[in-house]
Amino acid sequence: EILERIETLLCDGPLKGVKAVVTSGPTHEAIDPVRFIANRSSGKQGHAIAAALAALGAEVTLVSGPVTIPDPPGLRVIRVESALQMLGAVRGALPADVVVCAAAVADWSVANRATEKRKKKVGDPPPTIELTPNPDILMTVSKAEAPVRPRLVVGFAAETERLLEHAADKLARKGCDWIVANDVSEATGTFGGDSNTVHIIDGAGTESWPAMGKDEVARNLAERIAKALGKM
Amino acid sequence: EILERIETLLCDGPLKGVKAVVTSGPTHEAIDPVRFIANRSSGKQGHAIAAALAALGAEVTLVSGPVTIPDPPGLRVIRVESALQMLGAVRGALPADVVVCAAAVADWSVANRATEKRKKKVGDPPPTIELTPNPDILMTVSKAEAPVRPRLVVGFAAETERLLEHAADKLARKGCDWIVANDVSEATGTFGGDSNTVHIIDGAGTESWPAMGKDEVARNLAERIAKALGKM
Numbered sequence: 001e002i003l004e005r006i007e008t009l010l011c012d013g014p015l016k017g018v019k020a021v022v023t024s025g026p027t028h029e030a031i032d033p034v035r036f037i038a039n040r041s042s043g044k045q046g047h048a049i050a051a052a053l054a055a056l057g058a059e060v061t062l063v064s065g066p067v068t069i070p071d072p073p074g075l076r077v078i079r080v081e082s083a084l085q086m087l088g089a090v091r092g093a094l095p096a097d098v099v100v101c102a103a104a105v106a107d108w109s110v111a112n113r114a115t116e117k118r119k120k121k122v123g124d125p126p127p128t129i130e131l132t133p134n135p136d137i138l139m140t141v142s143k144a145e146a147p148v149r150p151r152l153v154v155g156f157a158a159e160t161e162r163l164l165e166h167a168a169d170k171l172a173r174k175g176c177d178w179i180v181a182n183d184v185s186e187a188t189g190t191f192g193g194d195s196n197t198v199h200i201i202d203g204a205g206t207e208s209w210p211a212m213g214k215d216e217v218a219r220n221l222a223e224r225i226a227k228a229l230g231k232m
Numbered sequence: 233e234i235l236e237r238i239e240t241l242l243c244d245g246p247l248k249g250v251k252a253v254v255t256s257g258p259t260h261e262a263i264d265p266v267r268f269i270a271n272r273s274s275g276k277q278g279h280a281i282a283a284a285l286a287a288l289g290a291e292v293t294l295v296s297g298p299v300t301i302p303d304p305p306g307l308r309v310i311r312v313e314s315a316l317q318m319l320g321a322v323r324g325a326l327p328a329d330v331v332v333c334a335a336a337v338a339d340w341s342v343a344n345r346a347t348e349k350r351k352k353k354v355g356d357p358p359p360t361i362e363l364t365p366n367p368d369i370l371m372t373v374s375k376a377e378a379p380v381r382p383r384l385v386v387g388f389a390a391e392t393e394r395l396l397e398h399a400a401d402k403l404a405r406k407g408c409d410w411i412v413a414n415d416v417s418e419a420t421g422t423f424g425g426d427s428n429t430v431h432i433i434d435g436a437g438t439e440s441w442p443a444m445g446k447d448e449v450a451r452n453l454a455e456r457i458a459k460a461l462g463k464m
Contacts, residue, residue: 028270031269033392033416033417033418034271034272034273034336034390034392034416034423035269035270035271035272035338036269036270036271036272037263037267037268037269037270038260038267038268038269038270039266039267039268040266040267040268041266068300104266106267107350107352108352108358108359111358116392116393117390117391117392117393117416118339119398120339120340120365122405126340126343126362126363126364126365127340127363128360128361128362128363129360129361129363130358130360131358131359131360131361132358133352133358158266158349159349160265160266160348160349161348161349166351173354184265184266184349185265186265191266
């Protein structure tokens with residue numbers, strides 16, 4: 001790992017001198033000390049993007065939720081659990097030239113979080129979990145004032161229906177530069193799987209890529225980023 | 233693995249001919265196609281118990297929720313996600329001589345589960361998650377009619393406060409024979425960690441074991457089970 005890191009440091013890739021922040025994985029939102037709300041993101045796509053940017057010479061900070069896959073070598077990894085912690089870690093890693101928000105950040109955290117394990121009591125009705133909106137990391141980064149606002153902000157849209165419509169809406173609403181849209185319906189096997197079918201939506205339109213490995217999606221995206229920054 | 237399985241089959245341990253079912257790990261309860269409620273159980277203690285029973289010659293079925301640790305060799309593993317699926321797998325594995333319910337089964341599943349990903353809508357109040365009680369696997373097994381009712385049913389109590397009180401109450405309520413009580417407060421590091429401090433509560437009273445590795449807890453428990461069944 002040390003050798004790979006030295007290699008990356010010495011590497012004169014097209015993204016040498018470019019600072020990148022990538023978020024990856026799910027977030028966990030605590031219900032009580034033992035229970036939490038999670039999602040099916042494995043972190044494979046986000047980790048692959050971080051690795052691909054590092055391979056082109058970028059100085060990468062990977063902010064990762066709880067995942068079981070290994071850290072890519074040659075980059076800085078900050079591990080977090082909740083969306084709030086992820087936002088804090090991303091803020092701490094700015095300014096950066098490019099930010100890729102690939103994490104499946106929970107939209108909500110638990111408003112009525114308990115400090116002790118909730119007990120099931122015979123005769124009592126089941127509790128309800130009240131939710132409260134999480135801070136929007138993609139929008140926070142996209143709408144930051146110069147000079148904190150990165151030159152390029154890329155968001156992800158994971159949808160189970162009306163993919164392109166939801167993604168275009170997200171691009172407009174969040175103020176990011178590109179949305180990478182992928183269908184995460186159970187039948188696609190995208191969450192947790194090794195391949196992905198994505199569409200890149202930007203101000204100019206929609207670019208649909210064929211199904212390919214998540215590593216290949218990552219390499220193509222890293223190259224597209226390098227070109228957009230005038231580095232390739 | 234095949235060799236280890238043959239070794240187990242040929243092994244003349246004290247539990248030879250004894251059929252055991254062990255549940256392990258968390259359960260995941262779906263909120264929608266991408267989100268779910270989970271808990272911090274790693275499956276380490278349950279898997280270790282299954283392995284320890286197999287090492288004494290028992291024929292073991294391990295019913296495991298989603299975990300990231302490897303399957304112990306030499307036993308049958310059935311993987312499930314939800315509490316309902318776990319109950320079905322346990323029922324299918326009966327009759328058995330001994331059942332150890334070490335899984336951290338969710339008390340509730342989601343009553344208002346969505347078939348498509350819940351969307352965050354600007355201006356809309358956040359959704360609430362309505363819960364509904366899950367079937368009680370430990371109680372179902374403990375209160376089964378002869379000859380399905382196993383000779384020995386062992387439950388676990390994972391608590392963050394008033395451990396022995398909650399555990400004794402659970403023993404009486406569930407109708408199981410023993411409760412293994414462990415403190416899973418964050419400070420103890422029990423969930424996900426490698427050691428455990430347990431108390432065995434049965435009709436005769438409480439036996440407190442010193443802190444030890446989860447493997448050692450498992451070996452001691454397997455021996456206690458063998459003695460209770462008159463096999464050691």
